[in-house]
Amino acid sequence: MTPKRFERTAIDEAVNVLRQRFGDRVVTNATVREQHSHGEGLPVAGLPDAVVFPQTNEEVAEILALCNRLCVPVVPFGAGSSLEGQVAALAGGICLDMARFDRVLTTSPESMDCRVQAGVTREALNAQLRETGLFFPVDPGANATIGGMASTRASGTNAVRYGTMRENILGLTVVTPQGEIVRTGSRARKSSAGLDLTNLYVGSEGTLGVITEIQLKLHGTPEQITAAVCQFPSLDQAIGAVVMALQSGLNPARIELLDAMQMRACIHYSKLDYAETPTLFLEFNGAPAVVAEQVVSMQDICAECGGNAFAFASSTEERNRLWKARHNSYHAVMALGAGRKIMGTDACVPISELAACLLETAADIAETGLIAPIVGHVGDGNFHLGVLYDPGSPEESARAEGLAFRTSRRAIAHGGTCSGEHGIGVHKVVHMETEHGDGVRLMERIKAALDPAGIMNPSKLYPAFCEPRD
Amino acid sequence: MTPKRFERTAIDEAVNVLRQRFGDRVVTNATVREQHSHGEGLPVAGLPDAVVFPQTNEEVAEILALCNRLCVPVVPFGAGSSLEGQVAALAGGICLDMARFDRVLTTSPESMDCRVQAGVTREALNAQLRETGLFFPVDPGANATIGGMASTRASGTNAVRYGTMRENILGLTVVTPQGEIVRTGSRARKSSAGLDLTNLYVGSEGTLGVITEIQLKLHGTPEQITAAVCQFPSLDQAIGAVVMALQSGLNPARIELLDAMQMRACIHYSKLDYAETPTLFLEFNGAPAVVAEQVVSMQDICAECGGNAFAFASSTEERNRLWKARHNSYHAVMALGAGRKIMGTDACVPISELAACLLETAADIAETGLIAPIVGHVGDGNFHLGVLYDPGSPEESARAEGLAFRTSRRAIAHGGTCSGEHGIGVHKVVHMETEHGDGVRLMERIKAALDPAGIMNPSKLYPAFCEPRD
Numbered sequence: 001m002t003p004k005r006f007e008r009t010a011i012d013e014a015v016n017v018l019r020q021r022f023g024d025r026v027v028t029n030a031t032v033r034e035q036h037s038h039g040e041g042l043p044v045a046g047l048p049d050a051v052v053f054p055q056t057n058e059e060v061a062e063i064l065a066l067c068n069r070l071c072v073p074v075v076p077f078g079a080g081s082s083l084e085g086q087v088a089a090l091a092g093g094i095c096l097d098m099a100r101f102d103r104v105l106t107t108s109p110e111s112m113d114c115r116v117q118a119g120v121t122r123e124a125l126n127a128q129l130r131e132t133g134l135f136f137p138v139d140p141g142a143n144a145t146i147g148g149m150a151s152t153r154a155s156g157t158n159a160v161r162y163g164t165m166r167e168n169i170l171g172l173t174v175v176t177p178q179g180e181i182v183r184t185g186s187r188a189r190k191s192s193a194g195l196d197l198t199n200l201y202v203g204s205e206g207t208l209g210v211i212t213e214i215q216l217k218l219h220g221t222p223e224q225i226t227a228a229v230c231q232f233p234s235l236d237q238a239i240g241a242v243v244m245a246l247q248s249g250l251n252p253a254r255i256e257l258l259d260a261m262q263m264r265a266c267i268h269y270s271k272l273d274y275a276e277t278p279t280l281f282l283e284f285n286g287a288p289a290v291v292a293e294q295v296v297s298m299q300d301i302c303a304e305c306g307g308n309a310f311a312f313a314s315s316t317e318e319r320n321r322l323w324k325a326r327h328n329s330y331h332a333v334m335a336l337g338a339g340r341k342i343m344g345t346d347a348c349v350p351i352s353e354l355a356a357c358l359l360e361t362a363a364d365i366a367e368t369g370l371i372a373p374i375v376g377h378v379g380d381g382n383f384h385l386g387v388l389y390d391p392g393s394p395e396e397s398a399r400a401e402g403l404a405f406r407t408s409r410r411a412i413a414h415g416g417t418c419s420g421e422h423g424i425g426v427h428k429v430v431h432m433e434t435e436h437g438d439g440v441r442l443m444e445r446i447k448a449a450l451d452p453a454g455i456m457n458p459s460k461l462y463p464a465f466c467e468p469r470d
Numbered sequence: 471m472t473p474k475r476f477e478r479t480a481i482d483e484a485v486n487v488l489r490q491r492f493g494d495r496v497v498t499n500a501t502v503r504e505q506h507s508h509g510e511g512l513p514v515a516g517l518p519d520a521v522v523f524p525q526t527n528e529e530v531a532e533i534l535a536l537c538n539r540l541c542v543p544v545v546p547f548g549a550g551s552s553l554e555g556q557v558a559a560l561a562g563g564i565c566l567d568m569a570r571f572d573r574v575l576t577t578s579p580e581s582m583d584c585r586v587q588a589g590v591t592r593e594a595l596n597a598q599l600r601e602t603g604l605f606f607p608v609d610p611g612a613n614a615t616i617g618g619m620a621s622t623r624a625s626g627t628n629a630v631r632y633g634t635m636r637e638n639i640l641g642l643t644v645v646t647p648q649g650e651i652v653r654t655g656s657r658a659r660k661s662s663a664g665l666d667l668t669n670l671y672v673g674s675e676g677t678l679g680v681i682t683e684i685q686l687k688l689h690g691t692p693e694q695i696t697a698a699v700c701q702f703p704s705l706d707q708a709i710g711a712v713v714m715a716l717q718s719g720l721n722p723a724r725i726e727l728l729d730a731m732q733m734r735a736c737i738h739y740s741k742l743d744y745a746e747t748p749t750l751f752l753e754f755n756g757a758p759a760v761v762a763e764q765v766v767s768m769q770d771i772c773a774e775c776g777g778n779a780f781a782f783a784s785s786t787e788e789r790n791r792l793w794k795a796r797h798n799s800y801h802a803v804m805a806l807g808a809g810r811k812i813m814g815t816d817a818c819v820p821i822s823e824l825a826a827c828l829l830e831t832a833a834d835i836a837e838t839g840l841i842a843p844i845v846g847h848v849g850d851g852n853f854h855l856g857v858l859y860d861p862g863s864p865e866e867s868a869r870a871e872g873l874a875f876r877t878s879r880r881a882i883a884h885g886g887t888c889s890g891e892h893g894i895g896v897h898k899v900v901h902m903e904t905e906h907g908d909g910v911r912l913m914e915r916i917k918a919a920l921d922p923a924g925i926m927n928p929s930k931l932y933p934a935f936c937e938p939r940d
Contacts, residue, residue, distance in 0.1 A: 108820065108822050109717070110713060110717070110821065110822035111820035111821050111822040111823070111851075112716065112717065112821070113820065152662055153660075153661075153662035153666075154662070155660055155662075159660060163637075164660050164662075166660070166666070166669075167633075167637060176912070180908045180911070181908070182907065182908045182909045182911075182912060183906075183907060183909065184906075184909055186882075186885060186886055186887045186905070187819075187820040187823075187885040187886065188818040188819055188820060188850075188851055188852075188881075188885070188886040188887045188890065189818065189820075189821070189850045189851055189852075190623075190625055190629060190634050190636070190818055190850050190852065190887075190890050190891065191623075191818060191886075191887035191889060191890060192622055192623035192624070192625075192634075192673050192887075192889045192890065192891050192892060192893045192894075193887045193888050193889045193893075193894055193898070193901070193902070193905055193906070194673070194894055194902060194905075194906060194909075194910075194913055194931060195670060195673065195674055195912075195913040195916060195917075195931075196623075196636070196666075196669045196670060196672065196673055197906075197909050197912055197913065199636075199666045199669035199670070200665060200666060200669070200670055200916075202666065203662050203664070203665065203666055204665055219719075220717060220718070220719040222719065223719070243580060246582065247579070247580070247582065247690060248690070249689075249690040249692065249693070249756065249757070286719065287719070287763055287764075287767070289759055289760070289762075289763040290759070290760045290763060292759075293757055293759040293760060294757075297757070348658040348659065348660055348661060349657075349658055350578065350581035350583065350657040350658060350659075351580065351581050351582070351659070352578050352580035352581040353581070353657075380658075380659045380660050381581075381658055381659055382658075382659075382660065411658075412656075415656060415657040415658070416656055416657065416658040416661075417656045417658045417660075417661035417662075417663045418663050419661060419662045419663040420658065420660050420661060420662065421660065421662050422662060423662045423663075424662075424663055424664055428663070431663070432663070432664060435656070435663055435664075436653075436654075436663070436664060436667075437652065437653060438650045438651070438652045439652045439653065439654055439664075439667050440664075441650070441652075442646070442652060442665075442667055442920065443664055443665040443667065445919045445920060446665060446670075446916060446919060446920070447665075448919065449915045449916060449918065449919030450912065450915060450916070461664060461665075
């Protein structure tokens with residue numbers, strides 16, 4: 001199989017038809033096309049020929065049916081915050097900007113669920129939920145759209161307690177490349193009625209159709225939240241504490257690990273008063289007695305593993321400052337870099353392999369001479385590297401690429417995955433065969449069955465439908 | 471599309487080839503074929519032409535490749551405890567009995583996971599795990615195999631706390647109809663690396679290939695377990711207490727609802743000392759302080775909703791007796807029935823709809839004049855009807871079928887699903903279009919892409935590939 005080629009004349013025809021139909025909601029000026037040509041982090045980019053702003057499921061269906069008939073590429077676009085090149089229009093065509101799908105359609109406090117349009121951002125959703133006493137916990141660093149988060153199977157710091165997008169989506173509305181509008185799942189908490197179409201679309205990165213609505217599970221705002229910081233002499237002692245806590249059945253809301261270099265970055269950037277050693281940022285929530293009991297147990301475990309006394313952030317302000325520092329870790333690393341860019345990578349391994357994998361990774365970083373702080377949602381075995389590099393230097397870029405590549409392969413070798421939460425996009429297609437073996441063939445058969453013309457987000461995710469990269 | 475027809479001569483050829491290859495692991499005697507012709511509950515049955523007992527992934531692959539080449543039906547078989555006719559060999563062919571896939575392959579207490587072969591039963595698994603301090607929580611009533619539970623996306627009483635098979639499977643080994651051996655997922659707790667093949671196979675009821683190995687999440691055995699019983703004057707008061715508890719963020723391990731008729735059955739069958747009124751069976755587990763706090767909160771909520779004082783089962787013996795009574799509810803209903811059979815049905819609705827749906831269902835039962843106790847995993851909005859009927863009476867059978875049919879349709883109308891945990895099989899195909907609309911077309915496209923010869927468990931799940939039923 002070779003990647004699809006698309007015809008210039010067909011794309012031009014599609015843009016003309018769309019312009020007649022949607023008027024100024026079809027944008028072809030250079031600035032807007034450039035804004036829609038890339039995500040964050042990587043230099044991967046591809047200009048769409050036009051950016052279209054649909055407003056209803058029916059409009060999305062009409063656009064897809066047209067593009068399917070003419071064989072024109074379509075790339076769905078949320079907040080543009082994806083990290084592996086997912087939104088680059090590598091074959092040109094139509095970028096479908098979902099910004100106008102910005103409504104929370106229904107909220108049921110009694111069933112603890114809501115239905116949102118794909119373009120609602122997670123912060124906008126939580127702002128609207130505030131009065132209900134409920135919240136949506138999935139929190140990737142960026143203020144991504146719920147549709148984008150569903151498409152990349154995103155997670156974040158809360159996943160150890162509340163799960164990822166996979167565990168928090170009850171159903172979807174998707175538009176197929178043929179223009180069918182399909183509701184998957186239901187509002188029931190569980191179902192065994194047929195194939196799980198919801199989870200087929202979650203994580204499919206816009207390659208099987210467009211997600212337009214999402215039915216989400218919500219969670220009660222906890223009565224009490226206690227955050228604490230604990231510092232360790234070494235990475236493996238910090239990880240040892242995490243493993244012991246999980247085995248003891250402790251159920252923290254967040255367990256974040258920052259290595260010494262990441263601490264240095266955060267201390268300087270966010271003016272924190274900590275040592276530059278491996279550190280756990282912890283949060284427990286729930287009923288006060290439950291939180292108190294969990295905190296005491298965690299203190300015992302951390303002390304046993306060589307951690308120092310907990311520094312608590314009890315007031316809302318202190319807690320927000322702490323988590324803001326954690327969420328700002330990306331910018332903190334940027335500030336270390338003297339104009340360099342960050343190649344962010346992401347891997348996830350079984351918790352039993354985490355210490356070994358991180359120590360090997362730390363040694364690898366040291367050997368490259370690059371600055372690449374480690375920060376991780378370690379309760380899930382998930383960690384990130386923020387590799388500082390100068391895109392203008394081919395030599396340094398290659399060194400950074402090499403480190404990211406080996407980090408992915410090392411995670412797979414440890415029984416894990418090359419991506420815990422960022423997805424595959426363009427950048428990690430090279431690991432698909434290594435991680436999934438013949439599973440890749442099954443994915444390609446499904447892609448061919450549901451998108452026979454190959455119009456949906458082409459040259460992503462499936463090796464057989466991508467240009468080889470070196 | 472019409473359902474597939476299979477050739478007699480091809481089936482005979484396959485049986486001959488298999489007999490030469492596998493000797494006495496190919497069984498064609500009438501007794502064994504009859505045992506493998508049906509699950510539990512329904513009269514639906516279909517004799518396989520031969521029952522084969524493979525021992526390795528490679529043998530499964532060899533059998534499937536042969537059957538695929540000759541176009542011969544294959545029906546995977548676990549414990550035979552499925553309830554919707556999933557294992558009936560409606561088109562004859564080969565029954566693949568997975569009984570010899572009975573090994574726990576690896577257990578990692580540190581990562582809290584294990585890998586099992588598909589024929590391991592849930593009780594055998596937990597017996598083997600006992601010394602590790604870990605357990606596998608998913609507990610359908612029957613002692614089903616893990617492979618069968620994966621195939622039907624089973625759950626049970628613990629799902630409100632621990633999730634269903636969907637949330638507890640990290641990865642699979644599946645054999646495709648073409649004879650490819652594919653590992654899906656990994657040992658990582660989360661991944662966003664490509665299409666979720668694991669969840670495509672979980673719940674696919676043997677229609678896309680054969681699940682041979684399952685990587686499972688395990689959970690720590692709780693330090694303290696407290697069970698209690700609370701009785702209510704009415705169904706809606708009992709459900710009101712459940713809704714309030716979930717909204718308050720209480721996290722019970724089990725919340726089971728038994729209606730007055732089910733209580734009558736259990737009281738008589740298991741010699742329990744309770745009133746014949748709607749009743750919640752509750753269980754809380756975790757650290758002692760956490761359990762104590764949750765129990766007090768639940769007592770307050772139940773009292774507010776009109777429940778009586780908790781009857782506690784604190785000793786292991788009392789607790790086991792209580793849950794044994796709950797697990798024996800099926801046999802208890804049988805004992806009410808004077809030789810009748812049970813048509814078990816299963817539905818799941820959003821928790822906000824549960825009271826209305828159950829009250830309408832209770833009225834419907836009263837109108838039919840049938841005995842049909844209600845028991846439910848109500849924390850999930852999931853409930854069962856055990857409809858007593860005489861299969862020898864066409865009139866009574868039709869009345870029972872009518873009640874089951876309306877129960878499914880009512881759940882769908884309330885925003886739920888026609889099956890929370892039993893699957894579709896033969897019996898619920900009639901609800902697929904109603905529940906999923908055009909989603910059924912997507913499922914059929916996936917089936918055609920992954921099993922183009924249509925050999926895997928034919929005449930199940932997909933309307934287009936089934937005989938119409940009336």
